[in-house]
Amino acid sequence: MKVLIRNGDSFWYYSQLFKVPLQLILDSNKSLDPTNLQIGIEIEIPGFEMMEYKVKFGDTFWKLAKSIAILPDGLSLMNPDVDPEHLAVDEIINIPTRIISPIVNANRPYDxxxxxxxxxxxxxxxxxxxxxxxxxxxxxxxxxxxxxxxxxxxxxxxxxxxxxxxxxxxxxxxxxxxxxxxxxxxxxxxxxxxxxxxxxxxxxxxxxxxxxxVDLVLNGPPEHEPHKSKVVEINEGSLHFQNWKANIRGVDLNNQFPAKWEIEKERKLPKSPSPRDYPGDAPxxxxxxxxxxxxxxxxxxxxxxxxxxxxxxxxxxxxxxxxxxxxxxxxxxxxxxxxxxxxxxxxxxxxxxxxxxxxxxxxxxxxxxxxxxxxxxxxxxxxxxxxxxxxxxxxxx
CATH class of the missing domain: 3.40.630.10 (Zn peptidases)
Incomplete structure (x- = not known):
């Protein structure tokens, strides 16, 4: 989430305002000198996103800030042109929203x-x-x-x-x-x-x-030649690649390192590109x-x-x-x-x-x-x- 520096603001103050560890704010803004922050400069607050909110009857900055566990000045920071004493019903304001749920959906085929x-x-x-x-x-x-x-x-x-x-x-x-x-x-x-x-x-x-x-296993052959035809050839004409371990050239990447590679080259059965186990022509x-x-x-x-x-x-x-x-x-x-x-x-x-x-x-x-x-x-x-x-x-x- 991006905010604009005001007079007297500091990274330490933002860490207290949003309850985010100071070091994370410092590391999110490494190009800036924390001892010489200029008014109007845009900085990053990690772990938050800005959401629009339509003001309801009875809303105040204090009540809204309490509901999202930040200090009321956090709302003032996000809404510099809004009068916190006179919020109008249906007025759109910016609410800093803490991210508390994962955005990565890992329980799916993941290409x-x-x-x-x-x-x-x-x-x-x-x-x-x-x-x-x-x-x-x-x-x-x-x-x-x-x-x-x-x-x-x-x-x-x-x-x-x-x-x-x-x-x-x-x-x-x-x-x-x-x-x-x-x-x-x-x-x-x-x-x-x-x-x-x-x-x-x-x-x-x-x-x-x-x-x-990974994309070959999950999505099938690449669109472009010569790799499209080559992987099908290596796979003995089959378009089913669930058993494919190698890279797109049919080389097993975890048999490629110079740690007695010669032993693996000698004893591995595939002597040419293969869906699995071929260590390549050299490490x-x-x-x-x-x-x-x-x-x-x-x-x-x-x-x-x-x-x-x-x-x-x-x-x-x-x-x-x-x-x-x-x-x-x-x-x-x-x-x-x-x-x-x-x-x-x-x-x-x-x-x-x-x-x-x-x-x-x-x-x-x-x-x-x-x-x-x-x-x-x-x-x-x-x-x-x-x-x-x-x-x-x-x-x-």
Whole structure:
């Protein structure tokens, strides 16, 4: 919500007026000097939207302000040309309305455009979040990263490396929305205050690593050639893509990292582009993978949580390179989710493997839910509750 600075106003005053943490207002207006605010400058108040309201008989600024839990001066700020002592019935005034419900509808087939639309809406309501494009997919789709907070601990979360595991994006986007609501409304999640995390932790979130693949599974082949014909050819002529894990070129993005990639190349059955498991002709051939490599090198993550489906297991080791605190963290993940912690599996070339190999920091592959991919949305609420404990533990530990 945008407001205009008046004489004597300050960011601190706005935080008291709207009951929003001061740091969120500061971070929503980083281009401005809080000690030198000019009258008439437009600033952002996070967690609110402006709504029009038709005055009813008996309405006063005091009564209206009380009904929306702000100070009456908040209405004066939004309505500088309105005489608060003489409100006219049917007069239209602006009401600052606190956002208390999610805008992300995650319990539905959730494709790339839906995600991008929701990120745009979230950024408008919560301008303290930072949105960056970390790279592009084969089809040229932007791969977004959302950052929240400014702490020294940098926790990375990603989903939808695999196309038919798109429900992981739904989980991440719902958590993002719930986290933002908790911050601006100073409300707890599972009894935990979220405010300290904002100062302690910087969250880096890439909710959809493989946008082309997700859209292929949910919406069918792309419109344009040569990719339209090629994916049908790779899929052996079938127009049903529910089993497709790879990117649009038929390369498994989670078999593309230089962590004993040669072993996977040798033993994987697909020796050419395939709906699943083909590791490519070399590591790091795919733009989506290179975007993740570049991001990881730049951010220097403290830990990473890569969400996949299915199996209700958490893989946390690689070649003995994982640090000792990985076991403490995964034990907590297991406790809050009921998932089984698995230290080693006979697998290489995944993002988690490469991260542990290169940085010796905690990395986790979290296999949500049980069944056959893509998991049905009937499991979503249960999966989200299991994931929520892991996400919170990934931040507070």
């Amino acid at each position: 790339y455009q839906m995600m991008m639309d929701d990120i745009k809406k979230l950024h408008a309501i919560y301008p303290f979040i930072r949105c960056e494009v970390i790279g592009n997919s084969v089809l040229g789709n932007n791969i977004p990263e959302i950052q929240i907070g400014s702490g020294a601990k940098v926790v990375h979360i990603n989903g939808s490396f695999h196309a038919n595991e798109w429900i992981t994006t739904n989980v991440i986007m719902k958590f993002l929305n719930d986290y933002l609501l908790a911050l601006t409304n100073m409300s707890p999640i599972r009894g935990m205050s979220i405010q300290p995390f904002y100062f302690d932790t910087m969250l880096s979130i890439v909710p959809m690593v493989n946008p082309d693949g 790091l051939t795919e733009p989506e993978v290179n975007a993740m490599v570049k991001l990881t090198k730049e951010r220097k993550f403290t830990r990473v949580l890569a969400f996949h489906t299915q199996g209700e297991e958490i893989y946390w080791g690689y070649e003995g390179l994982e640090p000792p605190n990985s076991q403490l963290i995964v034990n907590e993940f297991s406790r809050v989710s009921g998932y089984k912690a698995v230290r080693y599996v006979d697998s290489h070339a995944g993002y988690k493997d490469w991260f542990i190999q290169e940085w010796q920091q905690p990395g986790f592959t979290i296999e949500l839910g049980e069944g056959v991919n893509p998991l049905p949305l009937t499991q979503f609420n249960e999966i989200y509750q299991e994931s929520l404990g892991i996400l919170l533990a990934g931040i507070y530990m």
